[in-house]
Amino acid sequence: MSYHSRIWLLILLDSGIVLSTIYFSQKLINPNLQTLTMPMFIISITLLLGHHLFSLIYKLYKKAWEYASIGELISIFKVITYTIILTGIVQQLVQNQVDYRILAITWMIHLLLIGGSRFFWRIYRDTYLKQTINKERTLIVGAGSAGTMVARQLINNHDGELLPVAFIDDNVNKQKLDILGIPVMGGVEQIEQITKKLNIANIVIAIPSLSKKQLNQIFKECAKTTAKTQMIPMLEDLMTGKVSVNQFRDVQVEDLLGREAIELDMTSICEYVTDKVVLVTGAGGSIGSEICRQISKFNPKTLVLLGHGENSIYSIEMEMKESFKDTKIDIITEIADLQDYDKLLNVMTIYQPNVVYHAAAHKHVPLMERSPEEAVKNNIIGTKNIAQASSIHGVETFVMISTDKAVNPTSVMGSTKRLAEMLIQHFDQMSATRFVAVRFGNVLGSRGSVIPLFKRQIQNGGPVTVTHPDMVRYFMTIPEASRLVIQAGALAKGGEIFVLDMGDPVRIVDLAKNLIKLSGNNIDEIGIEFSGIRPGEKLFEELLKKEEVHEEQIYPKIYIGKTSNLYIEEIEYIIKNFKTLERDHLRKTLLDLANERVPYQKKLVSV
Missing domain, CATH: 3.40.50.720 (NAD(P)-binding Rossmann-like Domain)
Structure with missing residues (x-):
């Protein structure tokens, strides 16, 4: 779908939601409502114009909703809240009164439907589409900040080939917990067992500060499996911005045999x-x-x-x-x-x-x-x-x-x-x-x-x-x-x-x-x-x-x-x-x- 087509689709969707919202709000307050009254018309027009105005201000139509998170939810909250406030001001100016009950109910339904419509797409992508794409089941070694970043990017990258299904971490306080919905299954010594149990095809070592000795120990366990082993870039490359955390590379023999760097005088x-x-x-x-x-x-x-x-x-x-x-x-x-x-x-x-x-x-x-x-x-x-x-x-x-x-x-x-x-x-x-x-x-x-x-x-x-x-x-x-x-x-x-x-x-x-x-x-x-x-x-x-x-x-x-x-x-x-x-x-x-x-x-x- 083109960029402009997407925007017009969202505008039409939101317009339908806004108009439906005010109608249902009026119905909840007055079940016998049969005809469109002037106050209801004024509220509808104000809500519609206000919603589109604040949506443009907060760039609601430019959000990538397949990656929606708390930031996008806050934007929706602001757009709807300011729209309701604007509608209340217009009511006061035109009708010399504010119908707080209708506006409160409208605010709640508006927030539910607008937010729900956006997050439905993410849920759809994260469940249905994710299941239909043939991805390699991936084990992430390291449930720290780097491992979590790797998992999040793999989850959000729907065009990628890797699907994170489990973490490995020697920190016993993390074991048996879920991170981003992915379980921490055990320690390094259990890599072979977990790989067989979960049918793992790919292992990603996501600990950028590993010493050579630690990397050798981890790779020794990975080598017992048939899974392909990769690792994230080195810490200095991540810090300098040369590469990103999801740019995996194959483990090189230099990683295993090279020793800790000598600090020069x-x-x-x-x-x-x-x-x-x-x-x-x-x-x-x-x-x-x-x-x-x-x-x-x-x-x-x-x-x-x-x-x-x-x-x-x-x-x-x-x-x-x-x-x-x-x-x-x-x-x-x-x-x-x-x-x-x-x-x-x-x-x-x-x-x-x-x-x-x-x-x-x-x-x-x-x-x-x-x-x-x-x-x-x-x-x-x-x-x-x-x-x-x-x-x-x-x-x-x-x-x-x-x-x-x-x-x-x-x-x-x-x-x-x-x-x-x-x-x-x-x-x-x-x-x-x-x-x-x-x-x-x-x-x-x-x-x-x-x-x-x-x-x-x-x-x-x-x-x-x-x-x-x-x-x-x-x-x-x-x-x-x-x-x-x-x-x-x-x-x-x-x-x-x-x-x-x-x-x-x-x-x-x-x-x-x-x-x-x-x-x-x-x-x-x-x-x-x-x-x-x-x-x-x-x-x-x-x-x-x-x-x-x-x-x-x-x-x-x-x-x-x-x-x-x-x-x-x-x-x-x-x-x-x-x-x-x-x-x-x-x-x-x-x-x-x-x-x-x-x-x-x-x-x-x-x-």
Whole structure:
């Protein structure tokens, strides 16, 4: 029905109600009334004109009555009351008297019929139409303010696909109550039972302030059902108005594995970044590009994006210039190979950076096992080159990205990163530059990580391949890893290896099961196959060796490792001779040195 047709229909309906109201009122007072009298005519015309006048003033004809509530009822009350008052005034002026009994009865009948006609439509929509539309029966987890808002919007959204039929809440004071006519059936541990009992097809988690641990507990129960699980947006997105409470999204693996956000020390970061020249190596990679995004929020004077792959550097350059076009940050790109020492010196000479974040590295474990010489060239020689160039040109702070695989390494990749850490600690002793390294575990969603691989396998119908049923890893999100790197630069005194409190490690097979469930598939249908541990891998990773551990945190969720032995002459030997060594010999040499199984047990440098 068109807008104008709807208005005329309401005007005709109200006109009939008004005229009927005054007639029935007169009949109630005078049952023998047969003909239309002049006083009755005056009251009828006044009521009719008055009702339409006040309806226009209070926009009664523009209300969406399928969503009628207390506000609309108040508008009806005002329109009818003011209409009766106006009619009384006209009676006094024309007839010199007011028939209070007729006006009182008219007011009551008028209110009943006008209000009833409007709310009948809502009742009709909420009962008859709701039952005729095939909707998915939905369970809402959380009977607080957010859950109530979700339920109300689902009830009112008659074109939507979800029908709320029950709440779940661990608050025992809410259980067995009805909210908006929807029962609170029980606690989280009863999700599976209630889902089966009520034939639930969809579960909405409506607690925006959930911690990661709480969300994991809830999802664990939801995963026992066949219902699709979604959640409302995060609290900060709701508060900033980016999204509304009924814009549900699928639960992501990052929601389950990501940890509580680290609060940054904004003042200390601003002191060493704001209005400074910052250079990021590997700026086109997962971590490097996120460091660029995060560091730009602190308004550096110049941001130099250095990388070897032109496509990835072009992508981050375009993104940064678009995202920060309203700032004064000078964003510059440099295509350079870390093995080209002269080029690095030239870049340092031109831009004179105050801070360097070294994120460039080869990180793929199996590939580096097959090409150990490439790991040496990029992870060791490249690190030495950029560190030496930084020292020569007076860089204030140098932060290197390391990995948990550098602890008791069993792979070429981990070994070269451990030797790179030794180089960084050595340069810190020899230079005025503050050199530090930052270790963290696997990064969710980074290129080459296990999660994109699992997702592709699920999309292809499976099976998902897991190396070993007992394989465990630490995980963190790309933004969290980048924030740690930035915070480490502010904490740096020189020579430290910073380590994040990574929480509990995650079984890879559990991660695979969660991804299958999150994708809406059945674990049995997709299947999981165990392919065996790959060369260089180990079942679990460590963040610090026992002798490296400092018990106390130097910053919330950040530890610092104790310094250990450095083998700089041996590293120099590898750098000079790696091209002439057989791959197996080179691999063994790297592993022995990184694990301090040094030939002739000579500890050349100790800190």
